[in-house]
Amino acid sequence: MESLPATTNSAANSESEPEIAPSAARLLKAWETPRGWRYWSAVNNSEVGLWYTVTSFAFFLFGGVLALLMRIQLAVPGNTFLTADQYNQIFTMHGSVMMFLFAVPIFEAFSIMVLPEMLGARDLPFPRLSAYGYFSFLIGGIFVCGSLFFGAAPKGGWFMYPPLTSAFQDGVGADIWLLGLTFIEIASIAAAIELIVGVLKCRPPGMRINLIPLYCWYILVVAGMILFAFPPLIAGDILLEMERAFDWPFFDPKRGGDPVLWQHLFWIFGHPEVYIVFLPSIALMAMMIPTFARTPMVGYSWVVLSAVGTGFLSFGLWVHHMFTTGLPGISIGIFSAASQAVAIPTGVQIFCFLATLTAGNVKRSVCLLFIFAGLATFIIGGLTGVMVAVAPFDFQAHDTFFIVGHLHYVLIGGTIFPIMAAFYYFFPLVTGKQLSERVGTIVFWLVLIGFNVAFFPMHILGLLGMPRRVFTYPAGMGLDLWNLISSIGAFVLAAGFVVFLIDVFRPRRQQALSERNPWQAGTLEWLAEMPDQPWGVRSIPVINSRYPLWEQPGFVNDVDEARFYLPDAEEGKRETIVSSVIDATPIQCLRVGGPTFLTFFAALFTGGFFIFATYHWWWPAILSGVIACGVILRWVWTGTAWIPEKENKDVGLGVSLPLYLSGPQAVGWWAMFITMTADVTAFMSLVFGYFFYWTIHDDYPPEPLPGPGVFWPVTGMLLLLVAYGLTLLARHWNRRDFGARFYLLLSLAALFTVGGTGALLAGPWLTGLDPTEHVYPAVVWVLVGWTALHAVLGVVMQLYCLARRAAGRMTARYDADIVNVALYWHFLALTVVITVGVIAGFPSVS
Ligand code: HEM
Numbered sequence: 065m066e067s068l069p070a071t072t073n074s075a076a077n078s079e080s081e082p083e084i085a086p087s088a089a090r091l092l093k094a095w096e097t098p099r100g101w102r103y104w105s106a107v108n109n110s111e112v113g114l115w116y117t118v119t120s121f122a123f124f125l126f127g128g129v130l131a132l133l134m135r136i137q138l139a140v141p142g143n144t145f146l147t148a149d150q151y152n153q154i155f156t157m158h159g160s161v162m163m164f165l166f167a168v169p170i171f172e173a174f175s176i177m178v179l180p181e182m183l184g185a186r187d188l189p190f191p192r193l194s195a196y197g198y199f200s201f202l203i204g205g206i207f208v209c210g211s212l213f214f215g216a217a218p219k220g221g222w223f224m225y226p227p228l229t230s231a232f233q234d235g236v237g238a239d240i241w242l243l244g245l246t247f248i249e250i251a252s253i254a255a256a257i258e259l260i261v262g263v264l265k266c267r268p269p270g271m272r273i274n275l276i277p278l279y280c281w282y283i284l285v286v287a288g289m290i291l292f293a294f295p296p297l298i299a300g301d302i303l304l305e306m307e308r309a310f311d312w313p314f315f316d317p318k319r320g321g322d323p324v325l326w327q328h329l330f331w332i333f334g335h336p337e338v339y340i341v342f343l344p345s346i347a348l349m350a351m352m353i354p355t356f357a358r359t360p361m362v363g364y365s366w367v368v369l370s371a372v373g374t375g376f377l378s379f380g381l382w383v384h385h386m387f388t389t390g391l392p393g394i395s396i397g398i399f400s401a402a403s404q405a406v407a408i409p410t411g412v413q414i415f416c417f418l419a420t421l422t423a424g425n426v427k428r429s430v431c432l433l434f435i436f437a438g439l440a441t442f443i444i445g446g447l448t449g450v451m452v453a454v455a456p457f458d459f460q461a462h463d464t465f466f467i468v469g470h471l472h473y474v475l476i477g478g479t480i481f482p483i484m485a486a487f488y489y490f491f492p493l494v495t496g497k498q499l500s501e502r503v504g505t506i507v508f509w510l511v512l513i514g515f516n517v518a519f520f521p522m523h524i525l526g527l528l529g530m531p532r533r534v535f536t537y538p539a540g541m542g543l544d545l546w547n548l549i550s551s552i553g554a555f556v557l558a559a560g561f562v563v564f565l566i567d568v569f570r571p572r573r574q575q576a577l578s579e580r581n582p583w584q585a586g587t588l589e590w591l592a593e594m595p596d597q598p599w600g601v602r603s604i605p606v607i608n609s610r611y612p613l614w615e616q617p618g619f620v621n622d623v624d625e626a627r628f629y630l631p632d633a634e635e636g637k638r639e640t641i642v643s644s645v646i647d648a649t650p651i652q653c654l655r656v657g658g659p660t661f662l663t664f665f666a667a668l669f670t671g672g673f674f675i676f677a678t679y680h681w682w683w684p685a686i687l688s689g690v691i692a693c694g695v696i697l698r699w700v701w702t703g704t705a706w707i708p709e710k711e712n713k714d715v716g717l718g719v720s721l722p723l724y725l726s727g728p729q730a731v732g733w734w735a736m737f738i739t740m741t742a743d744v745t746a747f748m749s750l751v752f753g754y755f756f757y758w759t760i761h762d763d764y765p766p767e768p769l770p771g772p773g774v775f776w777p778v779t780g781m782l783l784l785l786v787a788y789g790l791t792l793l794a795r796h797w798n799r800r801d802f803g804a805r806f807y808l809l810l811s812l813a814a815l816f817t818v819g820g821t822g823a824l825l826a827g828p829w830l831t832g833l834d835p836t837e838h839v840y841p842a843v844v845w846v847l848v849g850w851t852a853l854h855a856v857l858g859v860v861m862q863l864y865c866l867a868r869r870a871a872g873r874m875t876a877r878y879d880a881d882i883v884n885v886a887l888y889w890h891f892l893a894l895t896v897v898i899t900v901g902v903i904a905g906f907p908s909v910s
C-alpha cells in the first residue's frame with residue numbers, strides 16, 4: 065500500500081530509463097488509494113477486501129470469546145458463572161456470529177481481496193457494490209453483536225425455531241436476529257453477485273473456462289449456492305418477522321400456521337450453508353497443495369466436477385436435520401441415503417489432493433501442517449456426520465452434545481484449519497511480510513491439541529445423554545470430568561490463537577520484505593509485487609496455461625515490462641478488461657467506479673431501515689429507507705452506464721475494444737440477471753409456503769373465508785402484462801431512436817403499472833381478507849405485497865429511464881439502462897403471473 069513505483073524487476077535495462085515510465089505514473093495515479101480520512105471512501109477490491117477480511121476475523125474472535133464463556137460455565141457442575149438467560153443468549157450469539165458473521169463473510173471477503181489478482185484483473189466489475197456490501201456487513205454485525213451488551217440478544221439458538229421464538233420470547237432479541245441478519249444476508253448476496261460476474265467476465269484474455277484457477281471454480285459454485293440458499297432464509301425471516309411484528313400467524317397452529325414450515329425454510333438454507341462454509345476451504349487447499357507439492361493439481365476436471373456435484377447435492381439433504389419432527393418413513397429413508405451419498409464427491413476431492421501430494425515433491429511448512437490437520441479433522445467430522453445421517457442413531461443423538469462435537473469437527477476442520485493455512489500462505493501477499501514458521505509450529509500444535517481435547521469429549525458427553533443448549537448439569541452423573549477436560553482444551557486452543565495474534569500484530573518494521581512469490585507458486589496472484597501496487601498488475605496478461613508462472617516462459621518479465629494489455633491509463637480512468645464467458649476473448653475495456661462515500665451512506669441508511677424496524681419505530685424506518693433509496697439512485701445515476709468520450713479504445717497488442725456494451729455481453733446485465741435469480745428464489749420460497757399449507761392442512765383454505773376472488777387479481781395481471789409489453793416496445797423504439805414514441809410508451813407503461821398494482825392489491829383488500837385471522841389470508845397478502853413492492857420498483861425504473869434519456873445519459877446507442885430494466889421486467893412479469901395464478905387459481909380447484 066505504501067506506493068513505490070515498481071522498477072526493480074526491469075533493473076537490467078534501467079540505466080537509460082527514467083525513475084518511472086509516464087505510463088506507469090498515469091496508471092498509479094488512476095488507481096491511487098485515497099489518503100487521510102478519505103481513505104475510507106476507497107472502493108478498490110484490495111482495500112475493501114482487506115477491511116472485510118479483518119472485520120470478519122474480528123467477529124470470529126468475538127465468537128471465540130463467547131465460546132470460552134460457555135466453557136467456563138460448563139467446566140464444573142452447578143456453576144453460577146452465567147445465568148440460564150445469559151447462557152441462552154451466548155450460545156445463540158456464538159452460533160449466529162460464527163455462521164453469519166464469520167464463516168460465510170470471510171470467504172467472500174477474502175475472495176473479493178484476491179480474486180482480481182488471481183485473474184490478473186485490475187479490479188472486479190462493481191467495486192462500489194463490494195464497498196456497499198462491506199459497510200452493510202459492518203453496521204449489521206455491530207448491531208447484532210451489540211445487543212449482547214444490553215442483555216437484549218436473541219436467545220432462540222442459531223436456528224431460531226418458532227414457536228419458541230414467536231410465542232414464547234418477548235423482547236427484541238428475535239427481531240434483532242431476523243432483521244439484522246436479513247440485512248447481512250443481503251450484503252452476502254451482493255458480494256456473491258460481484259464474485260460470480262468477476263469470475264465469468266473479468267478473466268484475462270486466453271483464460272478459457274478449462275484454465276480457470278481452481279479457487280475460481282469454487283467461487284462460482286459457492287457464490288451460486290449463496291444465491292439459492294440465502295433467499296429461502298430471507299423468505300422465512302420475512303414470515304417470522306411478520307408474525308412477531310403484526311401477528312400474521314404463519315407458524316401458529318391455532319390459526320392454520322405450522323412451525324415446521326420454518327424448519328424447512330431454515331434448513332433449505334442451513335444445510336447448503338455447511339457446504340458454503342466448507343467448500344471455500346477446500347478451494348484454498350486446492351490453491352496451496354499444488355504449490356507445496358510443486359506440481360499441477362492431479363485430476364483438475366474431477367475436482368471441478370465434484371465441487372459442482374457437492375453444490376447440487378447439498379440442496380437435497382436438508383431434511384436430515386428434521387428426522388425427529390415426525391416425517392413419513394419414506395422421506396427419512398430417501399434423505400438418509402442422500403446424506404450419505406454426498407460423501408462421494410467430497411471424497412473425490414480429497415483423493416485428488418492426496419494424489420497431488422503423493423505425485424509431487426512436498427515441501428514442509430506450517431501451511432501444510434494446517435492442511436493435513438484440516439483434512440483429518442474434517443474427515444472425522446464427516447464420519448460422525450454419516451453416523452447421524454442414519455436415522456435411528458440420530459433419534460438418540462439428536463440435540464445432545466454429540467452433535468456439538470460433530471459440527472465443530474466439520475466446521476473447525478473444514479474452516480478454521482484451512483483458513484489458518486491460508487493465513488500463513490497469503491500473509492506475504494497482503495502485507496509483504498512473512499509470518500514466523502517457528503512460532504507457527506507452536507501455534508499449530510496448541511490449536512490442534514487444544515481442539516481435540518476440547519471437542520472429542522463432547523461426543524462422549526452426548527452419548528452419556530448430556531443435552532446441548534443447557535446452561536448447567538448436576539454433579540455425579542458422569543459428566544463432570546469430561547466437561548472439565550473439554551473446558552481445559554478450549555483454553556489451550558485459545559492460547560494457540562493468542563500466540564498467533566501476537567505474531568500477526570507484532571511490529572514488523574525491522575523485518576525485511578518478503579521476496580516476490582515466496583512459495584514459488586504457479587498462479588497469477590503471485591505476480592503481485594512486494595509491497596503490492598494499487599494497480600494490481602502492471603499489464604493484463606495473456607494466459608494459455610493453468611499455472612502461467614510455471615508454464616509460460618518469461619511471463620513475469622513480460623507482465624512487468626508492460627508488454628501485455630492496458631499498460632497505461634491515458635485518460636486517467638480506472639479500466640480493466642471484460643472477456644467472453646467461455647473463451648475469454650476480450651470484448652470490452654470496462655471503466656469501473658472510483659472512490660466515493662455514497663456507498664457508505666447507502667449502507668448506513670439501509671441499515672437504519674432495518675434497525676429502526678427492529679424497535680417498531682416505523683416512521684424513522686421508512687424515512688431511512690427512503691433516504692437509502694435516494695442515495696442508491698444517486699449512486700447509480702452518477703456511477704453507472706457512463707457514455708464514453710469515444711467508441712473504442714486501443715488496449716495494447718493492436719487490439720481495440722469498445723468502451724460501452726449493453727445486453728447479455730455487459731457486466732451490468734449479468735448482475736441484474738443474477739440478482740433477479742436470487743429474488744425469484746425468495747419469491748418461490750413464499751410460494752412453497754402456500755403449497756406447503758395447502759398440502760399439509762385440511763383446513764386450508766378455510767371454508768368460510770373467501771379468497772381474493774378472480775376478477776381483481778386477473779385485472780391486475782392483465783394491466784401489468786400490458787405495462788410489460790409497453791416497456792419492451794419502449795426499449796425497441798429507443799434503439800431505433802424514435803424519442804417521442806419511447807417517452808410515450810414508457811410513460812404509459814408506468815401508468816399501467818400503477819393501475820395494475822392497485823388492482824392487484826384491491827383483490828384481498830375489497831374481499832376484506834384479514835391477515836391476522838388465519839394463515840390463508842396472511843399468505844395471500846404476503847404474495848400480493850411482494851409482487852406489489854416489485855411493481856413499485858418497476859415504476860421507479862421506468863421513470864429512471866425516462867429521466868436518463870431526457871438528461872442525455874441514455875441514447876439509442878448507449879441503452880444499457882432500458883435494456884437492464886426490460887430484463888428486470890421479464891422477471892417481474894413471471895412473478896405477477898405466478899402470484900395471480902396461485903392466489904386466484906388454486907383455492908378454486910381444491
Ligand atoms: C473456537 C473454539 C470454539 C469453541 C470452544 C466452541 C464451543 C461451543 C460450544 C460449547 C457450543 C455448545 C453450546 C451448547 O449447546 O450449550 C457451541 C455451539 C455452536 N458452535 Fe461453537 N465453538 C467454537 C468454534 C466454533 C466455530 C469456528 C463455529 C463455526 C464456524 C462454531 C459454530 C457453532 C454453532 C453453529 C453452534 C450451535 C449453536 C446453537 O446451538 O444454537 N463454533 N460451540
Ligand SMILES: [Cu+2]
Pocket residue numbers: 334335338381382384385
Ligand atoms: Cu445438514
